Amino acid sequence: MAGKKVLIIYAHQEPRSMNGSLKNTAVEVLSEQGCSVTVSDLYAMQFKATATRSDITGNLCNPKHFNYGVETREAFRSGNLCKDIAEEQKKVQEANLVIFQFPLYWFSMPAIMKGWLDRVLIQGFAHNYPQCYDAGLLKELLSTLQDKLALLSFTTGGTEEMFSKEGDSGDVKYLLWPLQHGMMHYCGFKILTPEITFAPEYVTENRRKEVLTSWAQRLQNIWNEKPIICTPP
Numbered sequence: 001m002a003g004k005k006v007l008i009i010y011a012h013q014e015p016r017s018m019n020g021s022l023k024n025t026a027v028e029v030l031s032e033q034g035c036s037v038t039v040s041d042l043y044a045m046q047f048k049a050t051a052t053r054s055d056i057t058g059n060l061c062n063p064k065h066f067n068y069g070v071e072t073r074e075a076f077r078s079g080n081l082c083k084d085i086a087e088e089q090k091k092v093q094e095a096n097l098v099i100f101q102f103p104l105y106w107f108s109m110p111a112i113m114k115g116w117l118d119r120v121l122i123q124g125f126a127h128n129y130p131q132c133y134d135a136g137l138l139k140e141l142l143s144t145l146q147d148k149l150a151l152l153s154f155t156t157g158g159t160e161e162m163f164s165k166e167g168d169s170g171d172v173k174y175l176l177w178p179l180q181h182g183m184m185h186y187c188g189f190k191i192l193t194p195e196i197t198f199a200p201e202y203v204t205e206n207r208r209k210e211v212l213t214s215w216a217q218r219l220q221n222i223w224n225e226k227p228i229i230c231t232p233p
């Protein structure tokens with residue numbers, strides 16, 4: 001859809017990985033639609049994953065007892081956040097849709113992506129209790145008041161059967177809950193159905209190509225999708 005802005009937060013070390021191909025597919029299909037697509041390639045950027053004192057460039061409110069949440073909230077307000085955080089916040093602010101593309105690490109996202117959330121989606125910018133969940137500060141694109149959308153696209157080592165109710169890993173909805181509800185929805189995003197690529201290492205080349213084709217087809221129609229309910233299971 002021409003004019004829409006998409007931000008892809010991408011966490012994989014290897015461009016030839018399945019995650020790399022899923023990311024490339026999204027860039028190609030969405031760009032062809034006339035969307036403006038920005039990729040934050042976290043490993044290539046060597047994105048700092050740790051939430052530390054150096055994220056604040058000015059004086060601290062309380063130098064005797066460092067509180068990251070309080071200090072970053074105040075630094076956001078006064079324009080004293082370090083450059084890499086401010087740049088990512090600008091990309092988030094402008095995006096209609098944020099796609100998170102990553103391999104599942106320990107039932108969650110890789111540390112570098114979790115660090116992006118810790119450092120970018122800070123209080124005052126993304127949430128400010130009681131402005132959370134449906135009232136989260138990222139609930140809409142300020143210029144158009146359209147819903148801001150988030151979509152998790154991830155790969156797993158385990159098969160779909162392993163992530164079923166009866167499988168060893170348990171129902172995948174339990175790991176989606178903290179990611180979709182606790183993180184994205186908390187900040188106000190509306191959530192689109194996750195794109196889960198199960199066990200790409202253990203399927204045939206043809207199957208992987210089918211998965212990429214199906215992802216491309218889904219993306220053709222992405223702007224007509226309705227958000228899902230992602231409250232606790």
Ligand SMILES: Cc1cc2nc3c(=O)[nH]c(=O)nc-3n(C[C@H](O)[C@H](O)[C@H](O)COP(=O)(O)OP(=O)(O)OC[C@H]3O[C@@H](n4cnc5c(N)ncnc54)[C@H](O)[C@@H]3O)c2cc1C
Nearest residue numbers: 017018019021103104105106107155156157158200201208
């Ligand atoms: C620290 C850590 C923790 C983990 N924790 C979990 C966990 O909790 N649960 C779990 O299930 N898994 C876990 N895993 C496994 C991990 O999720 C998988 O290894 C990962 O998701 C696989 O995706 P990939 O992109 O890295 O695959 P890759 O190995 O990069 O790709 C798979 C195959 O796809 C091929 N490919 C790439 N592009 C294309 C294309 N265009 N067409 C056809 N083929 C292509 C590649 O050549 C490769 O053969 C963990 C792994 C690590 C390292």
